Amino acid sequence: MTERRGRGRPRENDSDTSAAISRAALQRFAAQGFDATSLREIAGDAGVDVALISYRFGGKQGLWKDIVSQAGTDLREALERALDDSETTGAHKRLEHSAHAFLAYLLDRPEVPRLLLRDITIDSDRSKWLLETLSLPLHRHFIELAQAAAEERDKTPAHLEFRVANFIYSAASTVARRERLGKLVGGMEDDAQFAAALEEVLVAGALIP
Amino acid sequence: MTERRGRGRPRENDSDTSAAISRAALQRFAAQGFDATSLREIAGDAGVDVALISYRFGGKQGLWKDIVSQAGTDLREALERALDDSETTGAHKRLEHSAHAFLAYLLDRPEVPRLLLRDITIDSDRSKWLLETLSLPLHRHFIELAQAAAEERDKTPAHLEFRVANFIYSAASTVARRERLGKLVGGMEDDAQFAAALEEVLVAGALIP
DNA sequence: GCAAATATTCAACAACCATTGAATATTGAT
DNA sequence: ATCAATATTCAATGGTTGTTGAATATTTGC
Numbered sequence: 001m002t003e004r005r006g007r008g009r010p011r012e013n014d015s016d017t018s019a020a021i022s023r024a025a026l027q028r029f030a031a032q033g034f035d036a037t038s039l040r041e042i043a044g045d046a047g048v049d050v051a052l053i054s055y056r057f058g059g060k061q062g063l064w065k066d067i068v069s070q071a072g073t074d075l076r077e078a079l080e081r082a083l084d085d086s087e088t089t090g091a092h093k094r095l096e097h098s099a100h101a102f103l104a105y106l107l108d109r110p111e112v113p114r115l116l117l118r119d120i121t122i123d124s125d126r127s128k129w130l131l132e133t134l135s136l137p138l139h140r141h142f143i144e145l146a147q148a149a150a151e152e153r154d155k156t157p158a159h160l161e162f163r164v165a166n167f168i169y170s171a172a173s174t175v176a177r178r179e180r181l182g183k184l185v186g187g188m189e190d191d192a193q194f195a196a197a198l199e200e201v202l203v204a205g206a207l208i209p
Numbered sequence: 210m211t212e213r214r215g216r217g218r219p220r221e222n223d224s225d226t227s228a229a230i231s232r233a234a235l236q237r238f239a240a241q242g243f244d245a246t247s248l249r250e251i252a253g254d255a256g257v258d259v260a261l262i263s264y265r266f267g268g269k270q271g272l273w274k275d276i277v278s279q280a281g282t283d284l285r286e287a288l289e290r291a292l293d294d295s296e297t298t299g300a301h302k303r304l305e306h307s308a309h310a311f312l313a314y315l316l317d318r319p320e321v322p323r324l325l326l327r328d329i330t331i332d333s334d335r336s337k338w339l340l341e342t343l344s345l346p347l348h349r350h351f352i353e354l355a356q357a358a359a360e361e362r363d364k365t366p367a368h369l370e371f372r373v374a375n376f377i378y379s380a381a382s383t384v385a386r387r388e389r390l391g392k393l394v395g396g397m398e399d400d401a402q403f404a405a406a407l408e409e410v411l412v413a414g415a416l417i418p
Numbered sequence: 419g420c421a422a423a424t425a426t427t428c429a430a431c432a433a434c435c436a437t438t439g440a441a442t443a444t445t446g447a448t
Numbered sequence: 449a450t451c452a453a454t455a456t457t458c459a460a461t462g463g464t465t466g467t468t469g470a471a472t473a474t475t476t477g478c
Binding site: 017048049050051052055056 | 459
């Protein structure tokens with residue numbers, strides 16, 4: 001596999017600095033939003049020069065897209081794993097398993113829903129990318145499961161697609177606003193309590209009525 | 210009432226240009242977000258010079274706060290009106306009325322939830338202002354009603370506060386993402402159909418189980 | 419119409435931004 | 449040790465931003 005043109009060998013640390021940049025960028029983008037974050041901030045956090053970011057990722061937008069598509073891949077894998085784990089069970093159980101895996105992913109990487117929440121804007125190149133990379137696959141996944149679950153019980157729930165979309169986004173935005181929520185509602189600091197409320201209200205209440 | 214120090218009289222058109230600026234700013238902030246919007250864009254839309262904005266509103270942040278507190282006042286008035294209209298009925302009916310009025314307000318001024326959605330960020334001066342000006346009063350209003358409604362039926366629903374907070378934010382973000390939702394779910398273009406789905410899923414399903 | 423007060427514009431500022439091209443450092447194969 | 453290739457930094461650039469102070473226009477009481 002001699003893909004390289006030069007005679008030298010690339011460094012091994014390559015991905016180290018790239019990973020540091022990605023990590024810092026995800027934090028900053030999630031906390032402050034794309035427009036309020038400067039490449040200089042990210043470079044400072046990652047301990048590299050600003051120019052390196054443009055060199056590696058082809059610019060600010062390129063860095064953002066890289067982060068989002070990485071998150072999309074991770075999420076897709078988590079969902080497929082959940083599907084494999086519950087292959088033999090009924091449709092209803094599989095839906096429950098997927099919902100649980102989705103919530104677990106969000107709780108594990110709260111920066112992702114925060115970033116999602118910020119960049120689901122109306123007029124922006126990024127939002128289209130976000131819709132296709134994250135929202136659409138997720139939506140299709142849950143629609144399919146929810147329909148199978150409904151058929152299994154011989155039900156035809158009203159606004160099923162609307163309900164699914166609402167579940168996905170409510171879950172993401174609730175996790176994203178968790179700290180803020182803590183100032184309005186008690187018990188948000190405790191991880192287990194928060195997860196239980198999420199599961200009960202959003203899954204059992206909104207998704208699977 | 211001789212509050213003025215000068216001898217001349219101020220213009221009458223004052224509020225005209227101010228209103229034009231506010232209107233343009235609300236549109237831009239809602240569509241693009243605070244940071245992605247420049248005062249020059251807003252001034253262009255409103256047909257005035259950039260400097261006028263800083264002169265009138267004391268800067269970009271001042272303009273933003275002015276818009277938000279205006280929206281807060283409008284919303285509070287709409288809710289009080291709904292409360293007056295259903296004063297004699299039961300607690301459950303009053304909760305329903307308030308929820309309906311809230312949804313109607315959001316549908317009537319979709320820029321407000323869009324702005325809300327964008328600026329509920331983690332690290333920002335504006336988000337605190339937003340929380341206190343819009344979120345907190347709204348939350349208190351619905352908590353009170355929901356608790357009264359629960360007592361009326363001798364129920365103690367689990368996670369009541371969490372459920373209320375989720376209702377408020379789900380409603381706001383669903384309206385804010387309506388156009389995007391249309392690409393995932395059918396029937397979002399029709400106003401009546403969209404309102405019906407909102408009412409059924411969010412009010413009857415999530416808020417009043 | 420004069421004068422005072424406010425509204426609006428004009429012009430300029432300093433700060434910051436992302437990006438780029440050249441210069442340097444580091445790596446690994448030979 | 450040498451050399452080529454990549455990784456990283458340095459320095460500069462053109463553009464945009466929000467704000468400010470001076471200049472002009474407009475309004476209204478006298």
